[in-house]
Amino acid sequence: MMMSRWAACALLVSVAAGILAAVLATIRLDWAMGLATLTALAAAWATVWLVLKDHERDRKRLEEVTELSTRRADQASVLSHELRTPLAVIQGAGELLAEERAGPLTEKQAVFVHRIVDNAVRMHNFSEQLLTRARLEAGLVSIERTWVDLRVLFRGVVEELSEISDVTVVLDAPGAPVSAFVDPQLTRQVITNLVNNAARSESTGGRVEVRIVPGDDEVMISVSDGGTGMSETQRERLFSRFSSGRPLGNGTGIGLFISQQFVELQGGRIHVDTISGKGTTMMFTLPLADPSLRRRRR
Helix, strand or coil: CHHHHHHHHHHHHHHHHHHHHHHHHHHCCCHHHHHHHHHHHHHHHHHHHHHHHHHHHHHHHHHHHHHHHHHHHHHHHHHHHHHHHHHHHHHHHHHHHHCCCCCCCCHHHHHHHHHHHHHHHHHHHHHHHHHHHHHHHCCCCCCCCEEEEHHHHHHHHHHHHHHHCCCEEEEECCCCCCEEEECHHHHHHHHHHHHHHHHHHCCCCCEEEEEEEECCCEEEEEEEECCCCCCHHHHHCCCCCCCCCCCCCCCCCHHHHHHHHHHHHCCCCEEEEECCCCCEEEEEEEECCCHHHHHHHC
């Protein structure tokens, strides 16, 4: 914005100098030259006015959009908090019942209690995703890069998800440690989202495989399942908000949208390889070094 103001000032000085030249030309009785100069200056003045007007309008629009995005993020934060509080109570009470702290449960009661806990956890995750999406759209997500051993990070995620999943989750990362200059929290969220999606696509007892393949400047991470795959239509809409790769009604798709944003914020790319009825492989890349340093060297 400062550059635009300086440019406008310089143009105004030029116009003033032109007016002075026109006056001097008129004094010398060079009427044709003076009239031509004044006409050109009038056009220049009109251009300056239009430029400044458009600049002010664009500035106001940008402020309005920024304010709207921030307000939506604040509303999402309040909504998420109001949802998480009762959900935490429901989840806690359900877990106490499941542990039979209040007395033994019949087999049917245990099924109902586990269903309550599972859905409370699911809704808690959904509220977190809504909040994250709103923060992304408002530009409030910051990147905190550090050197991370991806094999150690992903091994922890795989072990945690294996304990609560009905499928087998394995990590294929042979060889030396793979260190990347990334945000560990954002990267952890991406791999968690992709593994959870793959696990939901697999049948009970199936297998989800996480693979790490380092390259010269970047590392490729893939998450594969042997589920139902996706149609071409599902694939085209995969990273849209509230769209998922599963049949209608099975999932919101927010997790994939968030994963794409987190990967791209770190300078990576995400794409999918899928065949209907033959499983899906989600792949994303991350730079091994600081992207800004890499651009500087080039």
